[in-house]
Amino acid sequence: MELSTETATRWVERWEGQQQRYAIDREERFTVIADVVEHVTAGRATPLIVDLGCGPGALAARLAGRLPHAEVLAVDADPLLLELGRVYHGSAARYVEATIGEPGWLDTLALTRPLDAAVSATALHYLGEHTLRQVYRQLATVLRPGGVLINGDHLSPNGAKISDIAANVGLRHARRQAAFAHEDWQSWWTAAGEDPDLADLLTARSRRSLPHCEGNDLTAADHVALLREAGFEDAGTVWQFGHSHVLVAIR
Template sequence: MTPHPTGPSWDPAQYLRHAGHRARPFADLLARVPDLPADRPRIADLGCGPGNVTVLLADRWPTAEITGYDNSAEMLDKAAVEHGGPTPGGGRLDFRHADLRTWTPSRPYDLIVSNAALHWIPGHLDAFSAWLDALTPGGTFAFQVPNNLDAPLHALMRELAATDRWKSRLAGVLRAEDSVHTPGVYLDRLTRLGCAADVWETTYFHVLAGEDPVLDWVKGTGLRPALTALADDPEARDTFVTEYRDLLRTAYPSAPYGTVLPFRRLFAVARKEE
């Protein structure tokens, strides 16, 4: 059995179950983005998902023309229905299909931003040059990605997938350990491309509620490739999830106030010279 040919399938409802925790890093990223050069800026949101954080761009830049790009029809449908159209400040919010592995801007942008998407794009460093070329002078490229593949959340998933029972079905399915680079690599690349770059990391300690909340969290993101690969065999899928759940229960024990999920993220804000 081979990996899903078009990448993991996405479930907007599952993803949004932890929308508050997932939105906070994007708000923290936007807080470091400088003023944009245009009165009615053009903004591209790469990997917009269900659009729940794309709307934060309209809060910050009410007159902006904002386009959210994603390759999931399910995510785009939800985004368009719930958030698409004119914005209260006189701008507009649209959503379009795009594969970020090949996406090249067809128009200038004042801001290109990406929230928790680039780690799904192999070789994304090589795309930075074309994206920065599309920025207007004084424009900004900003992104954040999870940087926690060494955490039990992912390490246990990889270890389980590599066991004799699962390796024939899940080999090469999960994200590679080098899907996110070190902060220094991003700083060097963005600076060499002529930007003033600010790169940093933050570890959030999310307090999650409910039964097996860490499993519930990862079902919306990192576990999607395995769920997609096993989708045609529900019994095997459920068995894998149960085995993984038991490992997570030990790694992330519950407390009277909830279950703590430490989650490290990497941020970058690069401003193009005027």
């Protein structure tokens, strides 16, 4: 059964609310990522941008809105989330089903030219250190010189005591924003699983071998070290609130 715009809207809007529970100043973080992409692609006729672990396409759609002349690829392993994004956001991006880090995943993107930017928001922390190191190296080979990798994610600052303080600052900020009034991740998926309008997509999803969360406890400095090792010229944090970072690496 074809997914209706009404159903996609209902579930994407709930997803947007749910994500605010976890990402401090989510909209500001998206804005910073878009600012960086716009800066590094200034003067380029048709920038090529890929959003890694896009979910229903929130960041990809915002980038397409900011840069209407760009080509945006939205990549995720989950067919349900991808279809929600396709229907809700329309032609803002090209949606590609691929599991980041698996053999041949870059080939699935069918890139015909170097990337200007690869972005990700609250997704790469699911990768283990070994997989992440490999993904960083792979992305370095497909980004043009001067292109960027931008990672907006939860990263611990260096030092346990500073990390604890940063976590407390983030928690207090989230409470002031009433972030915990939103439903949580598990509640969203439980409710989605009970919606008959999503039955076909849920069946398709159940037939996929979705990636499990390997996870890592890398600090921001650890990420910078891995990025330099992978061949990036420079890397560092350009925005931070609590544990929420926007990390930029320049090819």
